[in-house]
Amino acid sequence: MQYQGVLTKMQTELQNPVQYYLVFEDDFIHVNQLLDKEIRIEFLKYQCLACGLNKKIYRQGYCYEDFYKVPQAADWIMKPELSKAHLDQEDRDLEYEKKVQLQPHIVYLANSSNVKVGVTRKTQVPTRWIDQGAHEAIEIVEVPNRYLAGITEVALKEHIADKTNWRKMLKNEIEDENLVEQRDALKQYIPEEALEYYIASNQETNIEFPVLQYPKKLKSLNLEKTPEYQGVLKGIKGQYLIFEDGTVFNVRNWEGYVVSIGVSA
Incomplete structure (x- = not known):
């Protein structure tokens, strides 16, 4: 399955364990259902959460100009x-x-x-x-x-x-x-x-989180340095996706980035 959209922080429901959702403009992913599956993430472009333009994200999902203008970033x-x-x-x-x-x-x-x-x-x-x-x-x-x-x-x-x-x-x-x-x-x-x-x-x-395996060593996925990544999802905690190889991806840190997410059957 293939999904595409601009990243914003995952939406959640307090259940046992917590339920996570990635919400895009035309679709959403129930992230808990991806546990133990191989996921491919590819960075495609920027989309500022304020102006919607393909301008490099500065902080919190906003381009430089909007970060210093919108009240949401004051x-x-x-x-x-x-x-x-x-x-x-x-x-x-x-x-x-x-x-x-x-x-x-x-x-x-x-x-x-x-x-x-x-x-x-x-x-x-x-x-x-x-x-x-x-x-x-x-x-x-x-x-x-x-x-x-x-x-x-x-x-x-x-x-x-x-x-x-x-x-x-x-x-x-x-x-x-x-x-x-x-x-x-x-x-x-x-x-x-x-x-x-x-x-x-x-x-x-x-609060109980949906984690099958906690990593012993961590390495953060940086979409600027590694625009394509593939790994088996082993957990979700906070706003992080946790992968089998110890890679962790902080979804909230990459708000405003348009990605393609592929899920192996």
Whole structure:
């Protein structure tokens, strides 16, 4: 079977295990059904997620010009504490910024390779945890806007990590942690403005990923350097495809790249 389309991050459903889908303009792939099959990936061209043109992708699926123009790539995306819509101040597009920033946000703990703190919109729970390859996660606070979530994350980062070791995550070098205890221990560091939104009643969410075989050594597939690759799919975790030879492909890193995907019968 042959598929073709522009890559965007895989869509997911929280089941046991997680179900993954690659969605193209005219088709989609239920990626779980490709496990143990030989897959061929070929890079064909670029397609900027904003302008749609065949222009070299700079970051996050956008060409250089659009990356510095579209609100979806503004600094407050990666640094929620820079959000200003609650002050009625525009960054790039106030209407978009109000739509995204002025809605409930969650500050959470997730354990992918180690326990880390993070921020996501409430509507993105548990999608955000799945995308990070977290096998367990728990909410800390639910605040009414992105700014409050951002300053809470900044405060908690002084006491707990905010990054995932993707290599350990993909090798499944993980330990189960008591996230309830860690959440409660962090309560004292929550900023006063956000403390009333502390959640003390929830439990961990546990996530199982569809992986048949974890790699011992990793090598990342770079479509710029290796525009054609073929291998047997052995697992899906986070936004990564894991192949039998230890090659891993981070789908999200290659958003905006048009590919052909062939599946051997």
